[in-house]
Amino acid sequence: MSLSDFLFALCREGHSRPPPMVLVLCQGTPTSDGEALETWAFDPHMFRLHGSRSDERETVHQGDLATSRKLEGRVAIVTGSSRGIGREIALTLGSNGASVVVVYQGHEDKAHEVVELIKINQSGKAIAVRADVSSEEDVKAVFDKAEEAFGKIHILVNSAGILLPLYARLDDTSVEDWDRVFSVNTKGSFIASREAAKRLVRGGGGRIVNISSSVVAMLTPGYGAYAASKAAVETFTKVLTKELKGRRITANVVAPGAVATDMLFAGIDANVVVPGAVATDMLFAGIEATVQRIKALNPFERLGEPRDIAALVLFVVSDEGEWMNGQVIRADGGSEV
Numbered sequence: 001m002s003l004s005d006f007l008f009a010l011c012r013e014g015h016s017r018p019p020p021m022v023l024v025l026c027q028g029t030p031t032s033d034g035e036a037l038e039t040w041a042f043d044p045h046m047f048r049l050h051g052s053r054s055d056e057r058e059t060v061h062q063g064d065l066a067t068s069r070k071l072e073g074r075v076a077i078v079t080g081s082s083r084g085i086g087r088e089i090a091l092t093l094g095s096n097g098a099s100v101v102v103v104y105q106g107h108e109d110k111a112h113e114v115v116e117l118i119k120i121n122q123s124g125k126a127i128a129v130r131a132d133v134s135s136e137e138d139v140k141a142v143f144d145k146a147e148e149a150f151g152k153i154h155i156l157v158n159s160a161g162i163l164l165p166l167y168a169r170l171d172d173t174s175v176e177d178w179d180r181v182f183s184v185n186t187k188g189s190f191i192a193s194r195e196a197a198k199r200l201v202r203g204g205g206g207r208i209v210n211i212s213s214s215v216v217a218m219l220t221p222g223y224g225a226y227a228a229s230k231a232a233v234e235t236f237t238k239v240l241t242k243e244l245k246g247r248r249i250t251a252n253v254v255a256p257g258a259v260a261t262d263m264l265f266a267g268i269d270a271n272v273v274v275p276g277a278v279a280t281d282m283l284f285a286g287i288e289a290t291v292q293r294i295k296a297l298n299p300f301e302r303l304g305e306p307r308d309i310a311a312l313v314l315f316v317v318s319d320e321g322e323w324m325n326g327q328v329i330r331a332d333g334g335s336e337v
C-alpha cells in the first residue's frame with residue numbers, strides 16, 4: 001500500500017467523512033527548539049501531499065489545502081470517465097462530495113481504478129457502469145443503475161467521444177467514418193442529454209454539461225466530421241437550455257482546446273505515421289514537433305491538462321455556476337484567439 005493510500009485509509013477509519021487535513025510526523029523528533037520536526041500536511045480530498053518543516057508550518061500552502069464538499073449529496077453521471085478528461089472530471093466531482101457513476105465502454109479496469117480512487121482516496125461513493133453511449137438501451141440502463149445506487153440524479157457530464165486519428169479531408173472521409181463519429185459524439189450526447197432532461201432533479205442543482213471541442217471555432221482542415229459532430233452538440237444544447245425552462249436545470253457546453261490525453265496523442269501518432277513511413281527517431285520526432293507546434297500556438301505555451309477542464313466543469317455544475325446557462329465555454333488557454 002502506498003503512503004497516500006495508507007493515509008486515505010487512515011482518514012476513513014472511524015470517520016464517515018475524512019478530516020480536512022492530517023498532519024503526519026514522518027521522520028525525526030523535535031529538538032529542544034522544535035526545528036528538526038518533519039511534517040507532512042495531507043489533504044484527503046485533494047489527494048495531495050505537501051511537505052513542510054515544523055519551523056515553516058505557518059507557510060504551508062493553506063490555499064492549496066482548502067477543501068470543498070460543495071457537491072455533497074449530489075449524484076453525477078460522467079460518460080467517458082475511464083480515461084482522459086472524463087476521468088479527471090469524475091475524480092474532481094468525487095473529491096467535492098458527489099456520488100459518481102463512472103461510465104466506460106472498453107476500459108473496465110481503468111473505470112474501476114477511478115471508482116476505487118473516489119472511494120478510497122476521496123472517501124466518496126462511486127460505481128462503474130459499462131455502456132455504449134450511442135445505444136439508447138445502454139444509456140437508459142446507466143440512469144437506472146445510478147438511481148438504484150444513489151437515488152435522484154443531479155448532474156450529467158457527457159465526455160465520451162471519439163476522434164478518428166486519420167485527419168481525413170472531407171473529400172477523403174468515408175460515410176462509415178462520418179457515421180461513426182456522429183454516432184458517438186452527437187447521438188451519444190443527445191441520447192444522454194435527453195434522458196437527463198427527463199430524469200434530472202428539478203427545482204435546483206440539475207446540470208447538463210456536454211463536452212465539445214475548440215475545433216468548432218478553429219475549423220481546422222482535416223477535422224471536418226469531428227468538428228461538425230461537435231457543432232451539432234453545441235447547437236442542440238442551446239436549444240435544450242430553452243426547453244428546460246422552469247426546471248432549474250442548466251445545460252452548457254465546455255469546449256476544450258488540445259488536452260494531453262490518449263485521444264490527442266493517438267491522433268498525433270497516426271498523423272505522422274503515413275503509409276511507407278519507417279519507424280525511426282526522425283519519424284517519432286514528428287510527434288514531438290507537432291506537440292511543440294500546438295504549444296507554440298498557445299499563450300501559455302503548453303498543452304491543456306485534464307484538470308484545466310475539470311476545474312471549469314466543477315464550477316459549472318456547482319451552485320455558484322447556476323447563472324451560467326446555455327453557454328459554449330471555450331477552454332483552450334487562448335489558442336483560438
Ligand SMILES: NC(=O)c1ccc[n+]([C@@H]2O[C@H](COP(=O)([O-])OP(=O)(O)OC[C@H]3O[C@@H](n4cnc5c(N)ncnc54)[C@H](OP(=O)(O)O)[C@@H]3O)[C@@H](O)[C@H]2O)c1
Pocket residue numbers: 079080081082083084085086103104105106107108131132133134158159160161162163184188211212213214255256257258259260261262263264
Ligand atoms: N483531448 C483533447 O485534446 C480534446 C480536445 C477537445 C475536446 N475533446 C473532447 O473531450 C472528450 C474527452 O476526450 P479525451 O481526450 O478524454 O478522450 P480519451 O482519452 O480518448 O477518452 C475517451 C473516453 O470516451 C469513452 N468512449 C469512447 N467511445 C465511447 C462509447 N461509444 N461509449 C461510451 N464511452 C466511450 C472511452 O471509454 P473506454 O476507454 O472505456 O473505451 C474513454 O473513457 C471527448 O468528447 C473529446 O472529443 C478532447
